[in-house]
Amino acid sequence: MNFIDARQVPSGTKLTPDLVIVGGGPAGISLALALANTKAKILLLESGGMEFDAATQALYAGQETGVKYYALDATRLRYLGGCTNHWGGWCRPLDEDDFEKRDWLPHSGWPFPRAEIEPYFPRAQSLIEAGPFLYDELAKGPMPQPLLSLGQGGLYNSFFQFSVWRGNPTHLPTHFGERYATDLKRIPNLQVMLHANVTGIRLAHDPRWVDHLDVTTLSGKRFTVAPRHVVLAAGALETARLLLASNDVATAGIGNGNDLVGRFYADHAIPRDTATMAVFGGDIAGVYKDTQDIRGAHCRATLSATQDFKRARHLLGALVTVEQHVPLDALGAAAVTTTSAALGVDGSNARAYSLGCGIELAPDPERRLTLTGERDALGMPRLKLNITISDDDFARYRTSLLELGRQLLASKTGMLRLDRKTRAEWLSVMDWGNHHMGTTRMHRDPKQGVVDANSQVHGIANLFVAGSAVFPTYGSSNPTLNLVALVLRLADHLKGIFR
Amino acid sequence: MTKPDRRVVIGGVAALGAVVVAGIGYEASHLIGKHYPPTPYDDLLALLPDREAAKAVGTAFLKDHPDFTAKAAAAVLRKHIGKQKLDAVLQREIASGALTEAGHWVVPQTLAGLCALAAKT
Numbered sequence: 001m002n003f004i005d006a007r008q009v010p011s012g013t014k015l016t017p018d019l020v021i022v023g024g025g026p027a028g029i030s031l032a033l034a035l036a037n038t039k040a041k042i043l044l045l046e047s048g049g050m051e052f053d054a055a056t057q058a059l060y061a062g063q064e065t066g067v068k069y070y071a072l073d074a075t076r077l078r079y080l081g082g083c084t085n086h087w088g089g090w091c092r093p094l095d096e097d098d099f100e101k102r103d104w105l106p107h108s109g110w111p112f113p114r115a116e117i118e119p120y121f122p123r124a125q126s127l128i129e130a131g132p133f134l135y136d137e138l139a140k141g142p143m144p145q146p147l148l149s150l151g152q153g154g155l156y157n158s159f160f161q162f163s164v165w166r167g168n169p170t171h172l173p174t175h176f177g178e179r180y181a182t183d184l185k186r187i188p189n190l191q192v193m194l195h196a197n198v199t200g201i202r203l204a205h206d207p208r209w210v211d212h213l214d215v216t217t218l219s220g221k222r223f224t225v226a227p228r229h230v231v232l233a234a235g236a237l238e239t240a241r242l243l244l245a246s247n248d249v250a251t252a253g254i255g256n257g258n259d260l261v262g263r264f265y266a267d268h269a270i271p272r273d274t275a276t277m278a279v280f281g282g283d284i285a286g287v288y289k290d291t292q293d294i295r296g297a298h299c300r301a302t303l304s305a306t307q308d309f310k311r312a313r314h315l316l317g318a319l320v321t322v323e324q325h326v327p328l329d330a331l332g333a334a335a336v337t338t339t340s341a342a343l344g345v346d347g348s349n350a351r352a353y354s355l356g357c358g359i360e361l362a363p364d365p366e367r368r369l370t371l372t373g374e375r376d377a378l379g380m381p382r383l384k385l386n387i388t389i390s391d392d393d394f395a396r397y398r399t400s401l402l403e404l405g406r407q408l409l410a411s412k413t414g415m416l417r418l419d420r421k422t423r424a425e426w427l428s429v430m431d432w433g434n435h436h437m438g439t440t441r442m443h444r445d446p447k448q449g450v451v452d453a454n455s456q457v458h459g460i461a462n463l464f465v466a467g468s469a470v471f472p473t474y475g476s477s478n479p480t481l482n483l484v485a486l487v488l489r490l491a492d493h494l495k496g497i498f499r
Numbered sequence: 500m501t502k503p504d505r506r507v508v509i510g511g512v513a514a515l516g517a518v519v520v521a522g523i524g525y526e527a528s529h530l531i532g533k534h535y536p537p538t539p540y541d542d543l544l545a546l547l548p549d550r551e552a553a554k555a556v557g558t559a560f561l562k563d564h565p566d567f568t569a570k571a572a573a574a575v576l577r578k579h580i581g582k583q584k585l586d587a588v589l590q591r592e593i594a595s596g597a598l599t600e601a602g603h604w605v606v607p608q609t610l611a612g613l614c615a616l617a618a619k620t
Contacts, residue, residue: 330555331602334549334551334552334554335552335555335556335601335604338549338553338556338614339604339606341547342546342586342610343589344586402598402605405598405605406593406596409593409607410590410593410594416604417603417604417605418603419603421603
């Protein structure tokens with residue numbers, strides 16, 4: 001039994017594992033599983049327990065400014081499994097161009113190409129339980145109903161696959177805490193400590209090393225953990241908070257010598273009802289409207305911008321989802337009648353659908369986290385998030401939608417109404433994906449990134465960050481599959497250190 | 500007197516019936532179908548099979564293009580379309596991205612121009 005309750009640990013205790021993983025979400029759990037049976041003694045510290053607890057969740061509360069966003073204690077969950085306890089299970093690998101440095105996009109460029117994490121996708125796919133790794137290959141095989149004909153152009157039929165918790169009859173996505181608790185308990189070199197909140201990262205006399213972590217429980221216990229290495233896997237919000245708040249030696253916060261920690265926060269903007277698609281031939285394939293099981297994959301068809309289109313037109317990731325059937329108003333019916341007749345096709349059975357979207361934001365240093373003067377129940381300063389979205393972000397996405405409209409006409413498949421044009425119109429239907437990214441961005445140059453290509457905090461030899469906090473750009477794919485692949489790559493790096 | 504072949508009679512009656520039905524249909528379409536007064540742009544408007552639907556699209560287009568003048572647009576459209584089939588003209592525009600919006604619906608520019616003409620008449 002290697003699950004222990006921090007509230008049972010006597011105050012003043014000093015623990016000395018080889019590695020501490022801070023956070024028991026998909027990143028922390030994947031890392032622990034990947035390091036099973038290595039020589040390293042591992043301690044995973046999780047703030048919560050096995051279930052939701054209001055007092056623990058309240059530690060997440062903070063402030064938001066800028067564009068309307070979720071409350072910081074509503075956009076994530078603080079117990080074992082982390083955000084997988086409420087995720088939708090959407091999975092898709094990032095595109096190759098997402099990793100590229102683009103001269104027209106400031107702050108773009110990962111330190112390595114996608115090929116660097118590709119070997120880790122199969123294991124990540126397995127941990128996420130998203131079936132065989134097929135994705136866009138699905139479009140090349142037989143389909144229960146034909147996909148939309150889009151012809152040549154900037155958008156194509158793309159596929160998401162969904163995490164399906166093995167053995168769960170309701171098709172819930174995998175909740176990492178509950179799903180892997182038994183596996184974690186079987187790992188001989190791992191201890192999982194619940195209800196253990198890290199409240200400070202303390203540097204050694206040589207500030208290039210972490211000496212120890214302060215750990216506190218809501219019941220008042222205080223003890224220290226002095227590991228050889230630390231991996232922060234607490235999510236893009238909490239990881240930045242920990243680094244910024246640990247400012248007793250490095251006054252700007254650990255790893256923040258270049259004022260980058262907390263900056264470049266990102267999420268996927270997912271405004272609703274962004275466009276209306278009329279399909280001349282009537283009903284579209286069910287796989288656009290809901291998930292279906294095809295070739296062993298629980299999947300859903302979407303429309304995505306091609307890499308060539310993004311490169312040529314200087315666009316970012318753009319995802320289009322088909323939401324629900326909507327009636328055509330008088331003008332819509334007239335537009336369909338006129339256009340289909342002019343193109344020489346029958347539009348008398350046309351059917352219209354509202355479209356949803358996923359917008360990749362350009363990296364913005366002003367979309368950032370800072371600490372406030374308020375403190376939580378453990379004395380930690382609370383976060384303030386300034387969330388931004390630029391007119392260019394909307395304009396780029398609208399260009400992709402316009403291209404979809406062009407392709408529908410070119411293939412005589414249908415036509416598109418662009419429902420949002422002005423900033424006010426976009427903001428009126430604004431929503432977010434709860435995909436927290438970017439606050440400890442990865443870059444080889446310490447002046448441009450908080451962590452290096454190995455996810456090690458620049459200048460701190462034994463401190464690493466795991467998770468989507470390190471993404472320097474974001475793509476339009478949901479982050480979980482990609483962050484788990486990146487974590488598995490980090491695990492290999494750590495295995496080399498512990499060898 | 501020769502007795503007429505039964506099949507010939509039945510065939511003749513059926514043919515006559517078809518002619519009558521067709522005639523009624525033709526007259527009915529003349530009576531029921533909407534008549535429009537002649538305009539200087541009938542050659543262009545004839546390209547639109549449903550003038551009322553086109554008017555609705557054109558009215559939406561004109562909201563964003565208040566400077567549209569029928570006479571000038573007609574001259575441009577005649578030159579642009581020439582003797583080509585409308586579908587071919589539109590496909591070329593679609594391929595090159597020569598699109599515009601009418602009431603936020605994405606349509607080829609020539610189609611929007613024709614619809615705007617319909618709305619102006």
